[in-house]
Amino acid sequence: MTRLQKIRHWFRGPTFRKKILPWLLILPILLIHLLVVIGPSLGAFYYSLTDWSGIGAADFIGLDNFRTLVEDTNFRKAFSNNMVWSAFFLTVPFVLALVVASLLAGLRRGAMFYRATIFLPYVLPSVITASIWSNLMNPRLGIGAQLAKLGIPFLNRAFLGNPDTVLLSVAFIDNWHFWGFLMVLFLAAMQNIPPDLYDSAKIDGANRFQEFWHVTIPGIRPTLLFMFMMIAIWSFLVFDYVWLLTQGGPAGASDVLGTFLFREAFNRFEAGYASAIGLTMSFFAILIIGLFGFLRRRGWEI
């Protein structure tokens, strides 16, 4: 065999085909992940223990960043806002999506049309959604002001300018764009429920609400619980809508961990401190996944 033939033989042989080629095909995307995600994530562990501006050398300061963090009133405010955000997103979109999906599942005609249109806001870029709604909530020109002209004054307030209403108003806007997504997921899950279950429920004389409660809800339970977990995690990562609409203001009233971290890292150049915040956010995500894993072990069938 010539050298060339040997090489060719090796490329056609089992070692290359079964062991090397498979990983060779994965390698490019793996390298990108090492560069963009894995390397910098490991870096964040180290930098969270340093005083670092993001440029040049980092001074090792041990756990000081975390000590500062628990004392930081901005962090506490942002954290409690994230909790409010979670509470909102674990209830409001779920109720809306469940009600509308179950009504849509029972529809004779037009279901495709309703599904697509209700889903539509989900595909809009966040900058557009934020811009539309900040106009609609404008205290002088928005919906509230126009209703006031018609003699309905109770919506006529600066929703995004008032510390008492700002956080829930931003959540409302994010949810306007989000809940259709959840609705479509629930609808798809409902369509996998065997129809005979509804037939037997009818024979047993169940009304629509009983059907919903005893057949639909148990039928989509895996999707319901999975989305409960995902939304709990996503609630800690929110950034776009808060930054676009208020940048955390007025006076920190709508600040969340994402916007707090962004300011520390890119406006105040406290990259070490920001890494500590990022690590804390990841800790919450892992905590939530762990909690669901634990419940699953306990036989919750998640």
Add this chain to the structure above:
Amino acid sequence: MIKRIFKPQRQSSQVINYVVLTLALLFALGPLVVLGFNSVKSTAEAMANPLGPPREIHLENYPNAWVEGKLSTTVRNSAILVAGTVAGVLVLGGLAAFSLSRLDPPGSNLFMLYMLGGSTLPTFLFLVPLYSLWRILGLVDTLFGLVVIYIALNSPFAIFLLRSYMVQIPRDFEDAARVDGASEIQVLTKVILPLAWPGFLTVGLVTALGVWGEFQVALIFVHVPDLFPVTTSYWYFTTRYSRDWSLTSAGAIMMIAPVLIFFFSLQRQFIEGLTQGGLKA
């Protein structure tokens, strides 16, 4: 397709369904209709009549917004970002998905677990050190640097979806090709690709949509106006022209027009692609 799974109810009992669903529909569409109205009003009318239909049509808002919003530059930038990311995700994600679904690489479970776990990681965890790394590498304020990040962020979803399409293709097809002496690459391009193309279409659409509307990463990594994508540029545009709703609305309509056209012509792929993740449970 929507299968009708419930026994059709009596006609009268459907009325409440339609009433509630139509309210939901109006909630979704109303703000977009107002946006469309405002995009053709004069600036003065948008202030005097900010919600109702226009009394006069001012189509010149569109060319004005195109120029003032520098859309010829930003649309080009966003198109480059979309094309680069979609190409990268389809090629690199497709290769990885092919390997994972067909060649069973030893130890691939670990990689899949990473892809699953990595996609729930807060992006802010790695964005801060990544920004410093990108500065050192000279990739801040470049479209290429942004494309690399977008490929990384979009690839877990792409690999999962493409893999699930490829797993469904019967092994007999490719075995026949191998018997005929095809290499693994030929198996991929001649057998798998033609059969899994709906998966590639879905991944391409979802990735394109995500990149077109991406804000957070672009905000951090690009500060040069000439390189702004449509999103960050539009945000600065609305802060600069916050009192000119007709102009900003026309800009918004132009920015979402491609999204709406693609969405309504390829609805099924969009909706199934975007909801795939949640259905995996």
